[in-house]
Amino acid sequence: MEYRKILNIGMIIVFLTIPISHDEEYDLQFFLFKAADKKSELSTKEKMELFNRLDEVIQRAQRIRMHLLQALQTGEMDIRYQEGEFWVSKLERDQESIEMGTEQIKLLREKPTHLVASIKLYKSLKDLSAHFNAYNNMPFFSAWVGDLAPEIELWADPIFYQLHLLQTALLKDIEIKPSSPKGKKPPPKSKKP
Numbered sequence: 001m002e003y004r005k006i007l008n009i010g011m012i013i014v015f016l017t018i019p020i021s022h023d024e025e026y027d028l029q030f031f032l033f034k035a036a037d038k039k040s041e042l043s044t045k046e047k048m049e050l051f052n053r054l055d056e057v058i059q060r061a062q063r064i065r066m067h068l069l070q071a072l073q074t075g076e077m078d079i080r081y082q083e084g085e086f087w088v089s090k091l092e093r094d095q096e097s098i099e100m101g102t103e104q105i106k107l108l109r110e111k112p113t114h115l116v117a118s119i120k121l122y123k124s125l126k127d128l129s130a131h132f133n134a135y136n137n138m139p140f141f142s143a144w145v146g147d148l149a150p151e152i153e154l155w156a157d158p159i160f161y162q163l164h165l166l167q168t169a170l171l172k173d174i175e176i177k178p179s180s181p182k183g184k185k186p187p188p189k190s191k192k193p
Helices: 001-019 022-026 028-036 042-072 081-110 113-134 139-146 148-176
Strands: none
Touching: 022 028, 022 042, 028 042, 028 148, 042 081, 042 113, 042 139, 042 148, 081 113, 113 139, 113 148
């Protein structure tokens, strides 16, 4: 009995001394709030946390995709062969979206203002969201997918689109505009006889 009390007190002390993680600051609600505020922009640290969260969501999608694929291939789900082949092909296409999303996140961590990588990541997230919503509508998949489908959709559309993609596109519009020198006229064209 005394051993159990000492163990409980020791565990309480350990939990109290563990530093509180700042990752909880940057959860889905934090980014939804930032996206709702049209005037707010992300700091560099917040952008990196956004990329970390997106990477976590994509990795969760990868784990669920693997579970679904394994369940289909082992016959754990009671599905006809043709229907199973259809869903396996869909899951294989999801692998391409997951790989593309992971690549784009790596690029964006190095260069956050990369517009093409941002667009590709957005497309990857939208594709995953659409496919996981389709899986969620199937009774034999919905228990596996759960709330990941609407979560991916939230990360893609209001959060990533509003907080990063639009900001990056607006930044690129400003950079692309040519600066016209004032007061200089173009040289006159000379006519050849």
